[in-house]
Amino acid sequence: MKEYLSLSEAAELIGKSKETLRRWDKEGILNAVREPVSNYRVYKASDIKALMGSLFPENADDNVSNFVEAQAEYSVVELFAGAGGLALGLEKAGLKCVVLNEIDKWACQTLKENRPNWNVLEGDVKNFDFSFYKNKADLVTGGFPCQAFSYAGKKLGLKDARGTLFYEFARVVQEVNPPVCLGENVRGLLSHDKGKTLQGMISILDEIGYNVVPVKVLRAIDYRVPQKRERLILIGIRKDIDIKFEYPSPHNKTYTLKDALKKGDLFDSDVPRSDGAKYPKYKKEVLDLVPPKGYWRDLPLDIQKEYMGGSFYLGGGKTGMARRIGWDEPSLTLTCNPAQKQTERCHPDETRPFTVREYARIQTFPDSWMFAGPMAQQYKQIWNAVPVNLGEEIGYSLIKFLNEYYATKSQKVVNF
Structure with a gap:
């Protein structure tokens, strides 16, 4: 992770809105600082890591239950x-x-x-x-x-x-x-x-x-x-x-990606193997350079410019581009086509999109729920659910x- 993150990048990483982060800054929950070179207001990665430890505790007790038994057949x-x-x-x-x-x-x-x-x-x-x-x-x-x-x-x-x-x-x-x-x-x-x-x-x-x-x-x-x-x-x-x-x-x-794809509280087995989309050779070569929880800004500068094209010079964090999800974080929102540019959600260890069954797990479908049609249609159905x-x-x-x-x-x- 970089030493400093923009407002957009911090909001995307934490899973909160920009307005929430601005309010947190005023309330002292997560303070923005001046980046030494640009003098822009940014967030220190170390502060975000400390905060995320409280937001995403690995062994948090969940004593909340919304369960209600139906008193009739509704x-x-x-x-x-x-x-x-x-x-x-x-x-x-x-x-x-x-x-x-x-x-x-x-x-x-x-x-x-x-x-x-x-x-x-x-x-x-x-x-x-x-x-x-x-x-x-x-x-x-x-x-x-x-x-x-x-x-x-x-x-x-x-x-x-x-x-x-x-x-x-x-x-x-x-x-x-x-x-x-x-x-x-x-x-x-x-x-x-x-x-x-x-x-x-x-x-x-x-x-x-x-x-x-x-x-x-x-x-x-x-x-x-x-x-x-x-x-x-x-x-x-x-x-x-x-x-x-x-x-x-x-x-x-x-719950995190590990909870989705590995045996644990959400599922009683590891995710079953299944077919999945593939990245073209050029994209795979680029994403091979991205670490878990990293994205396009973690690439060498010359590759950033080549891969991002005109988007490189536009504002905003664009943190979903060339993004490799980490095991210890929730997945970003799934997209209709898992291999399309600018919305990559790359597997943590392997340089590939999530498979159909991995997509379904992230959406909390049971492994027994099968999807009809060509693979592109299966991805579309899961994404839209x-x-x-x-x-x-x-x-x-x-x-x-x-x-x-x-x-x-x-x-x-x-x-x-």
Whole structure:
């Protein structure tokens, strides 16, 4: 590691936002210093190492548990199901997926092969009617994409969102009328179209009868996932229900790449061998020079300039480029193509991308969960998924909410 790191580099390494680091500087948690040559405000690597020791303790006791047992059989309608990361996580928590919709044929094949009992509807969501589940299903979920809306007035309504996949999500929620709905997305939804897209979604849910819980971005590393990944969670509660939804409590222990790929607390065996992408010869020669936890700035200066091209002269840390992950840290967020330039996540010991099964482990899929299609499609399915353990932790919060809701009812009997 270099002696000094920029704000961007420090934020990426620690897994916190730049705003958090600026606040820490004011509060004395991690102080920036003046770099001797440039006089820029930077962070001493030794200070970061000392802090990371407290952030990522190897033997930290994790006395946090979000586990809640379901007091009835709660059912889920899942949209945009992908390869089943969220659905599997909810199933592990104790929820039952009664129908799943997905348009991608390979993802549908993955779902069908792993869970033959699941009712998988393959095709465009707009072609399906879910009114059969009206007042029967307890939860509608969906990882809809982040699409801008066309505003037709001061307050965005459902009709204004037609043609977008959020419209379809809201339509299905309206058809099913569940006590609670869950949308998930990337952190970027917060700022998409200057925040108007998210506000539009909240406005639409309000129109169809749902109050939105304060939106929260959950960090996967806080929920038994060995990866610095974030997901925005949007929870809607039907307006006739006066019960507070509580997000899952963060765990004390942060899991690392070693926990993902080796036998330990997360998995009871080392990761199985599998096929994986390969680097072209030139890239491998460059990455051979990068140490564990290192990146492009650890290369000789002439190779830095050649490899980075014009990016070398631009601002920002670009700490994900030519990056070799260390065993004792969580993985950076996985990417769609593990071998593409500027988003390298190189294996700690071998100069290669992570294999398909290593990708799946980092997303906390069990080794028994198989992925259909060509290798590129398998990587895409895994990358696009909600980490299974994160889905499980959210599932416990949903079960807790539903337990409290149905405790106020005389009975809950729904058979599909």
